[in-house]
Amino acid sequence: MAEEPSQLSDFDGRYEDPADDPLFDFDEDDPDRANIFARKELLKVGHVPESGRIVGRDGEIKAVAAELRPIVRGDPPNNVIIYGKTGTGKSLVARHVTERARRAAESNGVSVGTVYVDCAQHNTQTRVARTVTRSLNETDETDFDIPRAGIGSGEYYDYLWEILDTAYESVIIILDEVDRLDDDDILMQLSRARESGKADCHLGVIAVSNKIEYRDQLNERVKSSLREEEFVFQPYDANQLREIMKHRRDAFHDGVLSDDVIPLTAALAAQEHGDARKAIEILRHAGELAERENVETVVEEHVRDAQEWAEIDRFEELLRGSTTQVKFILYSLALLTEENPNEDGFSTNRIYERYQATTEKADAKTLSEHRVYELLKEQAFLGVVESTRTGGGRGEGSYLEHRLVQDTGIVLKSVLRDSRLEDLA
Numbered sequence: 001m002a003e004e005p006s007q008l009s010d011f012d013g014r015y016e017d018p019a020d021d022p023l024f025d026f027d028e029d030d031p032d033r034a035n036i037f038a039r040k041e042l043l044k045v046g047h048v049p050e051s052g053r054i055v056g057r058d059g060e061i062k063a064v065a066a067e068l069r070p071i072v073r074g075d076p077p078n079n080v081i082i083y084g085k086t087g088t089g090k091s092l093v094a095r096h097v098t099e100r101a102r103r104a105a106e107s108n109g110v111s112v113g114t115v116y117v118d119c120a121q122h123n124t125q126t127r128v129a130r131t132v133t134r135s136l137n138e139t140d141e142t143d144f145d146i147p148r149a150g151i152g153s154g155e156y157y158d159y160l161w162e163i164l165d166t167a168y169e170s171v172i173i174i175l176d177e178v179d180r181l182d183d184d185d186i187l188m189q190l191s192r193a194r195e196s197g198k199a200d201c202h203l204g205v206i207a208v209s210n211k212i213e214y215r216d217q218l219n220e221r222v223k224s225s226l227r228e229e230e231f232v233f234q235p236y237d238a239n240q241l242r243e244i245m246k247h248r249r250d251a252f253h254d255g256v257l258s259d260d261v262i263p264l265t266a267a268l269a270a271q272e273h274g275d276a277r278k279a280i281e282i283l284r285h286a287g288e289l290a291e292r293e294n295v296e297t298v299v300e301e302h303v304r305d306a307q308e309w310a311e312i313d314r315f316e317e318l319l320r321g322s323t324t325q326v327k328f329i330l331y332s333l334a335l336l337t338e339e340n341p342n343e344d345g346f347s348t349n350r351i352y353e354r355y356q357a358t359t360e361k362a363d364a365k366t367l368s369e370h371r372v373y374e375l376l377k378e379q380a381f382l383g384v385v386e387s388t389r390t391g392g393g394r395g396e397g398s399y400l401e402h403r404l405v406q407d408t409g410i411v412l413k414s415v416l417r418d419s420r421l422e423d424l425a
């Protein structure tokens, strides 16, 4: 017998006004609805806070500004590379300082162009050249119609040099996630434009990366032409995170946040990672949990639940793009940790033995011990594993011991989502 259509799925033609559809029924004035958020957009990923809400980075803002300051007098700025872990305010500071430099220079009569390029999206030389050229062309002074497609980086550069000569005295280009570029020639082209007589305009590059070893990968010619100043942004501590969140308190209605919510979120986030983006996400999620429960206030328990959700999410982000082999290794390390709660770390050799048993059970390929060692070191860089050198005993050399940074529960939950590992559980 055919199933009776439910009221919710049988909606065609039932509601004259689609706003009456019960699936999306939303009554702002419903007196029984918990009213948690006043301006939820302040807590959304991708929201760029206005300057009054940027806190805890005064030193970094001043340091980067000092490198750009010459443009205000019409002199060349210095190139800058900003390193730091995710959520430490690198992009925010780069954009904020660039905008202020532009305004200060313009009020001094110096015309400054600024461009922000997300190299994770625009990861080839042609894409970056196109983005830079097309955004700087938005000016009354040049009258170019620059094609979206069909020309290569060389032709975009030709347009670019002309635009720079015609329209600007200085240009600042922010290359965010610069390590995602498949070719570092673009850095060379930009940093040598004036020196090589291609453009008369001063060009400053602010490169942003969360890979501290990025500079070592650059070729020598690029390094010597960049001659940049480097800054490393440290993760935020609990006080800074608390201030960052306090400056977004108005995302919530008055009286909704119980007093311990922001300090607790800050303390948990500082202990785990010092990532402001994640801290703000935990706060938002805690509010959503309260909303879902239809209660009036956000309390400690909501924060603790939101924190667990955020940890799994963050761990999965860290793992995104990792191979199944990496997951076998992490799975083995998680089991070792659970079985030996009194031990602090495990040698590569012990992890390797466990890993061999795991791959055999899963009927998967087994990598060499050396390769497993390299993959563990890679995970240490990502912040998934912590590797420390131990002294070794008498007559023994020193060796690396590895431990998981995250809770084994979170690691197991995440890696077991990979279909090749599911059966191991």
Ligand SMILES: Nc1ncnc2c1ncn2[C@@H]1O[C@H](COP(=O)(O)OP(=O)(O)OP(=O)(O)O)[C@@H](O)[C@H]1O
Binding pocket: 046, 047, 048, 049, 053, 054, 055, 056, 057, 084, 085, 086, 087, 088, 089, 090, 091, 092, 093, 209, 210, 244, 276, 277, 280
């Ligand atoms: N000092 C700060 N004051 C206020 N909000 C901040 C601060 N630092 C970071 N944030 C918030 O965290 C978000 C992430 O910051 P940002 O994008 O600058 O980090 P990032 O270091 O560039 O990270 P990633 O490497 O992941 O791109 C920002 O959009 C902002 O909402």
